[in-house]
Amino acid sequence: MSSKKAPTYMRNIKCQELTVLDVVPFGQTLSEVTHCFALRLENPGWERWRPGQFVMVRHPSFGLELIWGRAFSISRMASSGLSLFIQTYGRGTKRLSESLPGEKVTVWGPLGNGFAVQDKRTLMLAGGIGLAPFLAYAEAHPSPNKLELIFGHRLPLETYPFENAKNLVPEMTARSFHEQTPEDLPKFLEMVDEAVQRYADGGLILACGPTPFLRAIKKMAAEHGAMAQLSLENKMGCGVGACLGCVVTDDKGENVQVCSKGPVFWAHKIEL
Amino acid sequence: MASKTSTTPDTRVSLPGLAIKNPIMTASGTFGYGLEFASFGKLEDLGGIVVKGLSLKPRAGNPMERIAESPCGMLNAIGLQNIGVERFLEEKLPALPHEETAIVANLYACDAAEFGELAQALAADARLAALEVNVSCPNVAAGGQAFGQDPAQAAAVTRAVKDAAGSMPVIVKLSPNVADITMVARAVADAGADMLTCINTLLGMAVDLKTRRPRLANVVGGLSGPAIKPVALRCVWQVSQAVDIPVIGVGGISTAADVLEFILAGAHAVQIGTANFMRPDTVFHIVEELPALMSTYGVTHLDELRGTLQV
Numbered sequence A: 001m002s003s004k005k006a007p008t009y010m011r012n013i014k015c016q017e018l019t020v021l022d023v024v025p026f027g028q029t030l031s032e033v034t035h036c037f038a039l040r041l042e043n044p045g046w047e048r049w050r051p052g053q054f055v056m057v058r059h060p061s062f063g064l065e066l067i068w069g070r071a072f073s074i075s076r077m078a079s080s081g082l083s084l085f086i087q088t089y090g091r092g093t094k095r096l097s098e099s100l101p102g103e104k105v106t107v108w109g110p111l112g113n114g115f116a117v118q119d120k121r122t123l124m125l126a127g128g129i130g131l132a133p134f135l136a137y138a139e140a141h142p143s144p145n146k147l148e149l150i151f152g153h154r155l156p157l158e159t160y161p162f163e164n165a166k167n168l169v170p171e172m173t174a175r176s177f178h179e180q181t182p183e184d185l186p187k188f189l190e191m192v193d194e195a196v197q198r199y200a201d202g203g204l205i206l207a208c209g210p211t212p213f214l215r216a217i218k219k220m221a222a223e224h225g226a227m228a229q230l231s232l233e234n235k236m237g238c239g240v241g242a243c244l245g246c247v248v249t250d251d252k253g254e255n256v257q258v259c260s261k262g263p264v265f266w267a268h269k270i271e272l
Numbered sequence B: 001m002a003s004k005t006s007t008t009p010d011t012r013v014s015l016p017g018l019a020i021k022n023p024i025m026t027a028s029g030t031f032g033y034g035l036e037f038a039s040f041g042k043l044e045d046l047g048g049i050v051v052k053g054l055s056l057k058p059r060a061g062n063p064m065e066r067i068a069e070s071p072c073g074m075l076n077a078i079g080l081q082n083i084g085v086e087r088f089l090e091e092k093l094p095a096l097p098h099e100e101t102a103i104v105a106n107l108y109a110c111d112a113a114e115f116g117e118l119a120q121a122l123a124a125d126a127r128l129a130a131l132e133v134n135v136s137c138p139n140v141a142a143g144g145q146a147f148g149q150d151p152a153q154a155a156a157v158t159r160a161v162k163d164a165a166g167s168m169p170v171i172v173k174l175s176p177n178v179a180d181i182t183m184v185a186r187a188v189a190d191a192g193a194d195m196l197t198c199i200n201t202l203l204g205m206a207v208d209l210k211t212r213r214p215r216l217a218n219v220v221g222g223l224s225g226p227a228i229k230p231v232a233l234r235c236v237w238q239v240s241q242a243v244d245i246p247v248i249g250v251g252g253i254s255t256a257a258d259v260l261e262f263i264l265a266g267a268h269a270v271q272i273g274t275a276n277f278m279r280p281d282t283v284f285h286i287v288e289e290l291p292a293l294m295s296t297y298g299v300t301h302l303d304e305l306r307g308t309l310q311v
């Protein structure tokens, strides 16, 4: 269904039932615990989408009990289907991790705006499951040899699709940093700071991860005069800009919806 | 109940000064300014759209966190963030299907005079079908209690809006956070309200055991969603018996069956709120499913069903 009155930014969004192709656990090494998994869904048939955009997902078992959909970055889009990389966190992601092939989940998207794709040296900074959108980004980029990925993580590396990213886009430079103790964090941030500095001159920086991580990057970018885009992970009710539950304050002091005006913002245009 | 017929059921509803093609409206604050949902269905298929609560000047709302999920419901303390009446009329209203669907402005102010000013600005625009008055502003003069909790103050606000609204119908939206909702309902009806909406959110809170802090920055917020449906049904039933003006039911409605339950309890029309978040096309599905469900229960016109609950 579509309406002639839909504003341009909305025209492309669909709400549909998509068949689950499979659920691929990551990092299921010794224990039975699967921290992360890839949820592969049938191709939604979108006309257009951009890396950094996301979808809202509901499993039928949410019923009336879990009210909101759950937000996930578009991690890969191929003709064979749409992949989301999900970290099991609470009730919703647990239920999604238990979906079975052939089941239908409700998906609305592609939502929000994406990362800028510019043909210049680009640094991708990912914290934890913040890695998810960068697979799509690296795959879609016209000059992947200009890309550098720095990935900080707490769970074992095999929990995340890091190797997949490297295999998919071998032209990009990729490094990972395992934060095992709290003392490792300053070391990681030092490494990030050094990189941000390298991209201050004519480069582009993109970041996705926990808010404290994004806050640190915003500060570094400001100090070194670098252009950076941050992808925010605010709690979302509707995903389409209606409930005003996900807002961030912009540089004009206005509260704007992260779901529809973001989730990607220029670092200097928002307060964090 | 009437016997099953083969004719297509008539979903039209006639309200004071307002005829709508079906009883399904969207609830204020849950459907943005309407356009946010335009790609999930045809806005012109809806009986009405009640837009996000408007104030005279734009408002930034409360600090984050503003929303929290709870079993079968959610809490919100958005704090009435809105773009203000001027920008609404200029930027949003022209794009809404105001000829096919009743566009209702939800008003929010902190004293009767300001309510009057706001009502005047909105009632001058013929593209709007009605005004819905939200009387939940905590009134400092009354010790932080909302207008809607005091029959006299709710009546004063109703009078101010009625006086300013001219011929535009005025709906007053009642709060369930009172000992006896029929007292406020009667006071507001006597003050000239054309219709009532039952109910706004229930005051609640959520705490985080890990951080030992409230989950909402505002500490308390409004509970909505399927969890409040029984309360809303009760209020609609009580109020529709206490007053002679039509009642619009809202609270936890997420299916066409819920709609018919509210009409059975006495509602003339309904609003869909939190269910719009559960799936952004919910309200369009309900509109589509309603006629078939009416047929299933042998209802050819909603007037036959309204208020026929046998107790």
Ligand SMILES: Cc1cc2nc3c(=O)[nH]c(=O)nc-3n(C[C@H](O)[C@H](O)[C@H](O)COP(=O)(O)OP(=O)(O)OC[C@H]3O[C@@H](n4cnc5c(N)ncnc54)[C@H](O)[C@@H]3O)c2cc1C
Pocket (backbone or CB within 6 Å): A054, A068, A069, A070, A071, A072, A073, A074, A075, A084, A085, A086, A087, A088, A089, A090, A091, A092, A093, A094, A129, A132, A133, A232, A233, A234, A235, A236, A263, B069
């Ligand atoms: C734009 C965007 C993209 C995201 N992309 C991914 C991704 O690719 N992979 C991934 O694993 N996670 C991603 N997240 C985070 C993911 O949405 C949450 O982990 C998930 O909603 C948790 O739900 P739950 O039911 O398991 O947790 P619960 O604790 O049961 O959820 C409670 C509520 O809090 C919300 N919530 C909890 N944690 C977060 C969080 N970190 N961010 C946003 N909302 C949260 C949930 O939506 C839910 O409404 C993204 C979030 C956003 C906003």
Ligand SMILES: Cc1cc2nc3c(=O)[nH]c(=O)nc-3n(C[C@H](O)[C@H](O)[C@H](O)COP(=O)(O)O)c2cc1C
Pocket (backbone or CB within 6 Å): A243, A244, B027, B028, B029, B030, B052, B053, B054, B076, B078, B080, B106, B134, B173, B199, B200, B201, B223, B224, B225, B226, B228, B250, B251, B252, B253, B271, B272, B273, B274, B275
């Ligand atoms: C996020 C959110 C914002 C709301 N904003 C308003 C508002 O601006 N004005 C108003 O009168 N009611 C507002 N409400 C209340 C709803 O219109 C409705 O009365 C309430 O949510 C109960 O219905 P529901 O259970 O179907 O959601 C809001 C509710 C929610 C969840």
Ligand code: FES
Pocket (backbone or CB within 6 Å): A235, A236, A237, A238, A239, A240, A241, A242, A243, A244, A245, A246, A247, A257, A258, A259, A260
């Ligand atoms: S999640 Fe509802 S406005 Fe962003």
